[in-house]
Structure formats: structure tokens, C-alpha cells
Amino acid sequence: MAVAALATTALAIDYTVDDSLGWDTYVDYEKWIADKVFMVGDTIRQRGITPAACINMAAFKYEPYHNVLEVTEADYGSCATGSPISTHSGGKTTFELGETGTRYFICGIPRHCTNGTMHLKISTVPKELVVLGRQVTPLFILEVWGLVQFPPKKLIIAWVRGMVKGDSSTAVEGRARQ
Structure with missing residues (x-):
């Protein structure tokens, strides 16, 4: 399970998910996110999406054979895809990170989450x-x-x-x- 990290108090940080590969099965998101905590106002983006377009958002860029499901904590823990909060496909998906709390994302393609890779937990904390x-x-x-x-x-x-x-x-x- 991945947990997110801290930005500076004065400045928002622009994150690129995995810094290069994007939302894919080859990425170890637990390793990538291990030293990060996201604050309200930080930017999370995928390659190809400009920071100005996704302030206060989590953005995913992926190949058409993947998707992004926002799920509950229970569904995240079991990689359950039956009742997601929302389902997205098409290669680019953004989610606002405008408030504190934890959000859970998985890939809904069989075995992409259960193989231990395509799941991401983003905990957003207050700026101050x-x-x-x-x-x-x-x-x-x-x-x-x-x-x-x-x-x-x-x-x-x-x-x-x-x-x-x-x-x-x-x-x-x-x-x-x-």
C-alpha cells in the first residue's frame, strides 16, 4: 500500500506520477510514493499533462488497455472492482485534490491491481x-x-x-x- 508525502508550507509541489512511466503495471507505486506526502494545493500529474491544467488535481495518463477506478478503502485493500466510486478510461483522467483526506485508485483490468502494482493511495493533508x-x-x-x-x-x-x-x-x- 502506498502512502503519500509532505510538500513545503509556502509552495505547492508538482508531482509526476512515477516521474516517467505513468500509470502502468511496470511501476512500483509504493516505492515511488514512499517519500511523499501531498498537501492541499499540490499538483500530481502524468507525463503529457501541463501543471497549469491540473493544479489541485491528481492526473493519470495511461495506455487505452488500462483504466483508473477510484474506490473505497476496503475495495482498495482487496483490489475489488465491483462497485467503484468512479470509473475512467481514455488515457487521461484527473481528480481534484482540493481537500484533506485519503483517496484510493486502482486499475480495474484483471490482475493489474492484484499483481501488486497498479494501486495508489493518496493522503492529502492541510497546508498548515x-x-x-x-x-x-x-x-x-x-x-x-x-x-x-x-x-x-x-x-x-x-x-x-x-x-x-x-x-x-x-x-x-x-x-x-x-
């Missing part, structure tokens, strides 16, 4: 997350979620102490100590 009344940066969230080892824990601890005290200079001091 708040802890103790303070905005939290994406690097902090990634560290808390255990998705990255950088920045060093000492820096994060110094930055959190500064947040709690209301002193942003503590993060700079923390960097200097590393």
Missing part, C-alpha cells in the same frame, strides 16, 4: 498544521512521522523548545550547535 498554537513546518512533521532522519534530532528539539517559548532564534542556535 498547528501544534500548541504554532504552525509546524513540513520537516518537523516528517521527523515526527519518522519519514526522514534530517534535520538532526537536536535541531528539531531546539526548534520545538523555541516554538514553545515563542523564540524563533532558538532554532538558529540549534543549527549552530550541530
Whole structure:
């Protein structure tokens, strides 16, 4: 199962699904998405679709013998195609990512999902997350979620102490100590 990742707080990120092959059986989507978390406003696209055309959207480009089904979490887990939320074919499909939550996509062609490849789970989080009344940066969230080892824990601890005290200079001091 694939889980999506974090963008920067100030800027949206433009993602190309798999960066080259698009929606196909040859792609390991779990590997591709492992270091990503999508925020509201990020762009996910497939080759051939311009970023301006799919802001706040998940876009899939695929060969005519594939399709894209948006499904429930239960159907995603079992690759069930009997009652999708929506079914799309034709080679290009876009989905708005305008709100937080998790969406599930599979290919409805027999064995394309069950072979372990053509399924994608996109979790979209808010642009700004708040802890103790303070905005939290994406690097902090990634560290808390255990998705990255950088920045060093000492820096994060110094930055959190500064947040709690209301002193942003503590993060700079923390960097200097590393």
C-alpha cells in the first residue's frame, strides 16, 4: 500500500506520477510514493499533462488497455472492482485534490491491481498544521512521522523548545550547535 508525502508550507509541489512511466503495471507505486506526502494545493500529474491544467488535481495518463477506478478503502485493500466510486478510461483522467483526506485508485483490468502494482493511495493533508498554537513546518512533521532522519534530532528539539517559548532564534542556535 502506498502512502503519500509532505510538500513545503509556502509552495505547492508538482508531482509526476512515477516521474516517467505513468500509470502502468511496470511501476512500483509504493516505492515511488514512499517519500511523499501531498498537501492541499499540490499538483500530481502524468507525463503529457501541463501543471497549469491540473493544479489541485491528481492526473493519470495511461495506455487505452488500462483504466483508473477510484474506490473505497476496503475495495482498495482487496483490489475489488465491483462497485467503484468512479470509473475512467481514455488515457487521461484527473481528480481534484482540493481537500484533506485519503483517496484510493486502482486499475480495474484483471490482475493489474492484484499483481501488486497498479494501486495508489493518496493522503492529502492541510497546508498548515498547528501544534500548541504554532504552525509546524513540513520537516518537523516528517521527523515526527519518522519519514526522514534530517534535520538532526537536536535541531528539531531546539526548534520545538523555541516554538514553545515563542523564540524563533532558538532554532538558529540549534543549527549552530550541530
